[in-house]
Every structure is written in structure tokens, then in C-alpha cells.
Amino acid sequence: MKQIDVAVGVLIDADGRVLLARRPDHLHQGGKLEFPGGKVEAGEALGAALKREFLEEVNVHLTVPDNIKPWLSITHDYGDKQVRLLVVKLADFHGEPHGNEGQEVFWLHFDALKAEEFPAANIEIIERLRTAS
Numbered sequence: 388m389k390q391i392d393v394a395v396g397v398l399i400d401a402d403g404r405v406l407l408a409r410r411p412d413h414l415h416q417g418g419k420l421e422f423p424g425g426k427v428e429a430g431e432a433l434g435a436a437l438k439r440e441f442l443e444e445v446n447v448h449l450t451v452p453d454n455i456k457p458w459l460s461i462t463h464d465y466g467d468k469q470v471r472l473l474v475v476k477l478a479d480f481h482g483e484p485h486g487n488e489g490q491e492v493f494w495l496h497f498d499a500l501k502a503e504e505f506p507a508a509n510i511e512i513i514e515r516l517r518t519a520s
């Protein structure tokens with residue numbers, strides 16, 4: 388099965404709160420929480436994909452180099468879909484977050500993240516956020 392590269396942004400504000408969105412019910416892993424992001428287009432750099440997805444999905448302008456390297460790279464097979472999450476920690480942004488696709492978007496302190504509310508591939512991200520911070 389073809390593996391899909393997904394740019395995933397963990398945007399943390401000055402108070403240690405992380406920007407989250409709830410995946411619309413009709414999408415893959417619908418109803419679960421997620422870090423904003425999406426598929427990296429052919430030939431697109433990771434930082435460019437993050438900037439595009441954050442603006443499209445949550446109305447946030449990121450300052451991040453196009454050639455940023457992932458903090459974590461996580462491969463996961465959902466059975467119906469195989470993904471590689473390219474995860475970047477982000478702090479520099481402007482704009483008021485808003486769910487451009489009608490989805491719920493909110494800030495939550497990283498201590499309060501519960502792995503079971505996220506897609507299974509995210510477990511490692513949440514564990515690493517707890518230990519790395």
C-alpha cells in the first residue's frame with residue numbers, strides 16, 4: 388500500500404498550550420482530535436506544507452523555514468491507509484485560530500492531552516511531548 392506523507396504541526400504557545408482541532412466526522416479518523424496539518428504535496432517542502440495547511444485549516448500564519456526537518460517521523464498502518472507523520476514543533480505564529488472547515492479548534496495545555504482522543508499514530512507524539520518538555 389502506498390504510504391502518505393503528512394505534515395503535522397504541534398503549535399505550542401507561551402503558556403504551554405497546544406493548538407488542537409477535531410477531525411470532521413466524515414473524514415478518515417473522524418471525531419478524533421488532531422494537530423493541524425495534512426498531506427504533503429508532490430515536491431513540496433515540509434515547512435511549506437505546514438504553512439499552507441495551517442492557513443487553510445485554522446487561519447494561522449506560521450513562521451517556519453521551508454526546509455525544516457521533522458522532530459519526529461512516525462509510520463503507522465491504519466489498515467485502510469498507511470501514513471508517515473512528519474511532526475514539527477512550532478512556536479512562531481500570528482493570527483487568531485479559527486476552524487475554516489467548520490471544525491472545533493481550541494488550545495489545551497500539553498499536560499491535559501489524552502492519547503486515546505487522538506488517532507493511534509499520535510500516541511508517540513503525546514508521550515514525547517510529556518518527556519521532552
Ligand SMILES: Nc1nc2c([nH]c(=O)n2[C@@H]2O[C@H](COP(=O)(O)OP(=O)(O)OP(=O)(O)O)[C@@H](O)[C@H]2O)c(=O)[nH]1
Binds near residue numbers: 414424427506
Ligand atoms: N492532520 C493530522 N493528520 C493526522 C494526525 N494523526 C494522524 O494519524 N493523521 C492522519 O493523517 C492523514 C492525512 O491527514 P489529513 O486528512 O489532515 O490530510 P489533508 O488535510 O491533506 O486532507 P484532505 O486530503 O482530506 O484535504 C489522515 O489519514 C489522518 O488520519 C494528526 O495529528 N494531524
Ligand SMILES: [Mg+2]
Binds near residue numbers: 423426444
Ligand atoms: Mg488536514
